[in-house]
Amino acid sequence: MMKHHLTLFVLLILMGCQPAPKVNKNTQAHPATITANKQVSNSLPLEHQQDFIDAKRGLIASAPLTPIKNSQGEIIWNNQDYAFVTGQAPATVNPSLWRQATLNNIRGLFKVTDKIYQLRGFDFSNMTIIESDNGWIIIDPLTAKETAKYALEFAQQHLGKHPIKAIILSHAHMDHFGGVLAIMDSPQAKESPVDIIAPSGFLEAATSENIIAGIAMARRSTYMYGKALPRSGTGHVGSGLGTGPAYGSFGIITPTISITKDMEELNIDGIDFVFQNASGTESIAEITFYLPQLNAFGGAELVSRNMHNLYTLRGAQVRDALAWSAKIDQAKRHFNQANIYFGSHHWPIWGQENVQTFLADQRDMYKYLHDQTVRLINNGFNADEIAQQVKLPQALASKFYNRGYYGSTRHNVKAIYQFYMGWFDANPANLNPLPHSESADRYIKLAGGPDAMLAAANQAYNDGEFRWAAQLLNHLVFSQQVNEHSKKLLAQTYQQLGYQAESAPWRNFYLKGAQELLEGVSNQGVELVQMRDILINTDVSKFFVSMAVRLNSEKAQGVSQVINIEFTDINESYDLVLKNSVLHAYKQSELITAAHEVNTYLKITKDMFVDMLIGQAGIKETLLSDELSIEGSTLDLISFLRLFDQPDNNFNIVTP
Numbered sequence: 001m002m003k004h005h006l007t008l009f010v011l012l013i014l015m016g017c018q019p020a021p022k023v024n025k026n027t028q029a030h031p032a033t034i035t036a037n038k039q040v041s042n043s044l045p046l047e048h049q050q051d052f053i054d055a056k057r058g059l060i061a062s063a064p065l066t067p068i069k070n071s072q073g074e075i076i077w078n079n080q081d082y083a084f085v086t087g088q089a090p091a092t093v094n095p096s097l098w099r100q101a102t103l104n105n106i107r108g109l110f111k112v113t114d115k116i117y118q119l120r121g122f123d124f125s126n127m128t129i130i131e132s133d134n135g136w137i138i139i140d141p142l143t144a145k146e147t148a149k150y151a152l153e154f155a156q157q158h159l160g161k162h163p164i165k166a167i168i169l170s171h172a173h174m175d176h177f178g179g180v181l182a183i184m185d186s187p188q189a190k191e192s193p194v195d196i197i198a199p200s201g202f203l204e205a206a207t208s209e210n211i212i213a214g215i216a217m218a219r220r221s222t223y224m225y226g227k228a229l230p231r232s233g234t235g236h237v238g239s240g241l242g243t244g245p246a247y248g249s250f251g252i253i254t255p256t257i258s259i260t261k262d263m264e265e266l267n268i269d270g271i272d273f274v275f276q277n278a279s280g281t282e283s284i285a286e287i288t289f290y291l292p293q294l295n296a297f298g299g300a301e302l303v304s305r306n307m308h309n310l311y312t313l314r315g316a317q318v319r320d321a322l323a324w325s326a327k328i329d330q331a332k333r334h335f336n337q338a339n340i341y342f343g344s345h346h347w348p349i350w351g352q353e354n355v356q357t358f359l360a361d362q363r364d365m366y367k368y369l370h371d372q373t374v375r376l377i378n379n380g381f382n383a384d385e386i387a388q389q390v391k392l393p394q395a396l397a398s399k400f401y402n403r404g405y406y407g408s409t410r411h412n413v414k415a416i417y418q419f420y421m422g423w424f425d426a427n428p429a430n431l432n433p434l435p436h437s438e439s440a441d442r443y444i445k446l447a448g449g450p451d452a453m454l455a456a457a458n459q460a461y462n463d464g465e466f467r468w469a470a471q472l473l474n475h476l477v478f479s480q481q482v483n484e485h486s487k488k489l490l491a492q493t494y495q496q497l498g499y500q501a502e503s504a505p506w507r508n509f510y511l512k513g514a515q516e517l518l519e520g521v522s523n524q525g526v527e528l529v530q531m532r533d534i535l536i537n538t539d540v541s542k543f544f545v546s547m548a549v550r551l552n553s554e555k556a557q558g559v560s561q562v563i564n565i566e567f568t569d570i571n572e573s574y575d576l577v578l579k580n581s582v583l584h585a586y587k588q589s590e591l592i593t594a595a596h597e598v599n600t601y602l603k604i605t606k607d608m609f610v611d612m613l614i615g616q617a618g619i620k621e622t623l624l625s626d627e628l629s630i631e632g633s634t635l636d637l638i639s640f641l642r643l644f645d646q647p648d649n650n651f652n653i654v655t656p
Contacts, residue, residue, distance in 0.1 A: 027234040029091035030496045032464025037500060041095045044398075051305075051400060055106040055347040061158050063107035063121045068150050068246070076248040077147050079107060079121060081231040082238070090233040092499045097507065100306065100405045101238040103347070109158055112348050113340055115271075115294060117159065122151040124245040125175040125344050128298070129155055130291075133270030135163035139298065140176040140344050141183045144248025148179025152186060164189040165269040167253075169198040170300035171278075171286035172205035174250060175242075176344055181251035181533060195268065198255035198285070199277065205284040206252055207538040211546050213315060215649045221314040223653065226508035228515065228522045234495075235511060240306050240405030240504035241345050251533035259287050263334060276331055278302045281324040284317075290335040297338035297355065303328060303362045305346035306405035310369070311415030313505050318419045321370035321412070325363050332359040358401060365402045368392060369409065373416040382425035383417040408503040437656050440479040450481040457486075461493055466500075469493045477517070478656050487655075491517040494654075513654040521650045535610045540567060543613065544576065544585035550644045553581040561640055562596045564588075568627075569605040578640070600632040600640070 029037070068077040085105045089098030107121020115131040127148065128139035142148040156162075164186065169177045180196075183189055222228060225244050226236035236244065257266070259275045266273045272293055278286040282301045289298045301308070302324075310319045341355045342348040349355050369390065376386045387410040396402050404412075424430065433439065447453040453472055460469035473490035476482060491514040498510030516522070559578055566573040573588040575596050586596075608627040630637060 027092065027495065029499055030461075030464060030466075032466070033496050033499045034091050035464075037089070037091060037093075037095055040502070041089075044096055044400075046095055046099050048400075051103055051347070052106075054349065055103050057348075057350070058111040058113075060109045060111055060117075061154070063109075063119075063154070068122075068146050068248075070146055070248050076144060077123060077150075077246040082243055084232060085237060092234045093237055094500055094502045094507070096400075096403060096502050097240070097405060097504060098237065099400070100240055100403070101243075101504075103305075104238050104240075104243055106347070109155055110347075112342050113294060113296060116291075116296060116340075116342065117155065118342060118348070119151040119155055120347065121243070122154070123147040123175065123179075124239065124242040126342075126346075127151050127155075127179075128342060129159075130271060131162075132165050132268060135165040135188070135269065137166045137168065137268055137271065138164060138183055139168045140170050140300075141167060142179040142246070143175040143250070144246040145179050145182040145185075145251055146248040147246045149182035149186075152183060156188075161188055163191045164194050165192070166195040166197060168287075168289075169196065169202060169255065170288070170298070170344055171199065171283035172202050172209065173283055173301070174206075175245055176301075177206060177252055178248075178250040178534075180253050184253060195257055196253055196255045197257045197259065197266070197268070199279055199287040200258045200260040201279065201285040202255055202258070203252070203537070204539075207534060208542055209284070209316070211538070211542045212549055214546070215647050216651075217315045219649045219651060219653070222522075223509045223512040224312070224314045224505045226512055229508065229511055234499075236508060238504050239508070241304060241308075247530070249530055249533070252537045254537065262330075274335075276302075276327070276334065278327045278331075280320060281327050282308055282319065288331055290338060292337075294340070295338055295352075296340040296342065297331065297335045299331070299341055299343040301344045302331065303341070303359060304343055304406075305401040307365060307402055307407040307409070307412070309407040309415075309505075310366075310412040311418065313411065313509060318415045320419065321366045321416050325367035325370065328359055328363040328366070332356060332363060361396060361399050361402055365392065365396050368396060369412055370416055373413045374420065377417060377421060382427070383414045383421075386417060387411070387413050404503045406504060408506060411506075437478050437480075440475040441481070443475045444479050444481060450476060450479070450483070450486075454486060454489075457489060457493075461489060464496075466493050466496045470497065477654070482655075487517045490654075491515075516654050521652065523650055529614045532610060532614055535613060536607065540570075540572060540574070540606060540609070541585060541587065543609070544574065544583070547576075547644060548583040548585070550647065551578075551581065551583050552643055552645050555643045556581040559643065561636060562598045563637060563640055564598045564601045565609075566601070566603045567606045567609065568603050569607070576640075578643070598632065599636040600630060600634070602628070602630055602637065604628045 063079055065080045067075040070076050082105050085101045089095040110118045110120060112118055117129040119127040123142040123144065125140060125142060127142050130137040130139065142151060164183060167180060167183055169180065184194065225239055229236035238244065259277060262277045264275045266275065271291065274290040274292065276288045278288050278300065286300055286302065288300045288302050310321050336356065338355050339352040340348060340350055341358060349358050372390050373386055376389060390409060390413045392402065392409060444450050444453050447456065453476055457469050457472040460472060470490065470493045473486055473493060476486035477490055494510040494514040498507045501507040501510060556578060561578045563576040564573065565576065575586045575588060575598065577584045577586065577596055605627040608625060
């Protein structure tokens with residue numbers, strides 16, 4: 001029902017134009033890139049050591065370089081991948097981003113303060129351990145079961161084995177809950193009941209965020225995190241917020257305690273917590289907490305040691321900058337006695353004044369972006385114009401924890417514009433523009449043909465005007481006159497833009513785009529089988545939403561059909577009603593009017609249904625299974641299933 005897998009060489013240069021740059025897989029920095037990165041070095045105190053002192057503080061044991069493998073023996077996480085991140089930045093990496101990558105590369109088990117420990121560098125995010133009266137409280141058990149198991153066993157090796165008393169899932173992003181089943185499967189979690197604490201709405205947010213547009217998001221995430229890029233000074237150096245996510249087996253669990261109120265107090269095995277409801281900021285469902293006995297603030301991802309995303313490049317709903325800033329201000333005021341901050345990413349901060357300054361600066365960063373963007377909106381500027389104008393003031397920009405290593409000022413102000421104004425900039429010319437491929441051909445014709453546009457792009461590249469070169473070459477690549485030289489030169493242009501980027505996702509996007517222009521689309525996506533434990537815990541109604549957005553309207557033209565699906569193991573039954581090329585799903589227990597006239601009745605277990613979705617059970621196995629039975633027209637069921645697209649998550653991005 002769902003499939004998830006994840007020209008001729010022509011070189012024509014007009015006489016008298018600039019010589020063409022070398023267009024093979026040259027990965028050297030252009031002189032303009034070298035100059036730009038030197039300017040960054042000269043403008044920031046990159047040699048400042050306090051962050052490095054803090055990132056190493058409390059080290060108990062460095063993370064081993066042993067690769068972490070899945071059950072099939074495939075490496076899903078390898079600390080050795082980032083061993084090259086040391087010393088001075090190469091010319092091919094923005095030196096500010098290199099500094100951040102170097103700090104993120106300090107890995108191991110750390111003592112934050114009495115009773116608080118962190119495992120950093122075992123995955124994209126941190127796992128935190130709090131010693132309670134009778135065992136451990138685990139906070140954010142990483143992305144994958146494999147990395148969570150490895151990290152827990154590493155901590156036990158150095159701190160001893162203790163019963164797991166509770167697990168706190170701070171928010172509904174995979175890198176903070178995906179490894180939870182490994183903790184629950186440990187002998188220490190089986191000694192006694194384990195409380196699972198999460199924000200209200202956690203399960204809904206965690207299982208639904210990627211369901212509707214999940215295939216496109218998964219494809220774009222391979223760009224954002226540089227999954228297929230080589231780990232090197234000319235490739236992926238990290239993600240700013242961390243190194244990179246582990247692509248292992250993901251799980252989820254239903255919370256036993258939901259935090260519903262602001263400043264909700266809870267004692268967990270002798271440790272007092274004051275929870276802040278931070279939902280609607282970095283995540284739809286999120287909590288931070290204060291530990292009054294330890295004077296420590298667990299900031300989750302409300303704050304972190306970089307500018308975060310108001311809009312994430314992989315695709316997601318835009319986040320509310322004003323609400324985000326207000327929640328940081330609330331934490332600053334309510335938890336003003338905290339002399340330690342620790343978070344779901346990066347390294348801690350010690351000292352009450354330092355924590356207060358950090359919270360104030362992050363608060364002001366998001367509010368500055370919000371206020372100045374809206375000011376310019378009200379002065380008639382569009383998103384691109386605002387992105388070109390807004391810059392953080394020196395008082396904020398000079399703080400490394402406000403730098404755009406993950407989010408960036410330019411794409412965040414566009415997010416704020418989108419939040420208030422949507423996609424339309426009010427210019428009638430942009431109300432119904434031509435599709436890109438069609439307009440590309442016309443721009444090329446207007447420029448005097450492909451040779452003239454290629455010559456102009458060569459000139460722009462040689463002059464170090466890479467943004468302009470990319471726009472010109474993108475027209476050529478998306479036109480009918482595309483040639484290999486245009487693709488290779490665009491790849492080189494993207495490389496230079498990536499080498500200059502301070503934002504790791506920007507770098508990864510540029511370099512991944514260059515890679516696909518040169519080598520074609522790779523098949524290194526996320527397989528749905530890795531998501532089985534997530535899907536098993538997903539409300540089945542979400543699957544029908546996913547089906548509805550895959551309905552091929554042309555194939556469904558004039559079709560009227562009703563399929564009843566009964567999930568025998570969870571006692572839920574749905575009518576899938578197809579009419580007017582629209583699919584509706586009605587839960588039978590919620591139907592007000594009479595039942596629909598059904599063409600086919602399908603009885604199936606939820607587990608079998610999920611296995612069909614992820615490709616673990618084929619049609620033959622499904623039809624012969626005891627977990628499925630069909631009443632009515634089997635042909636109607638088959639014809640119904642043929643109406644849905646089977647999208648390929650390796651669709652083209654940098655080519656038509």
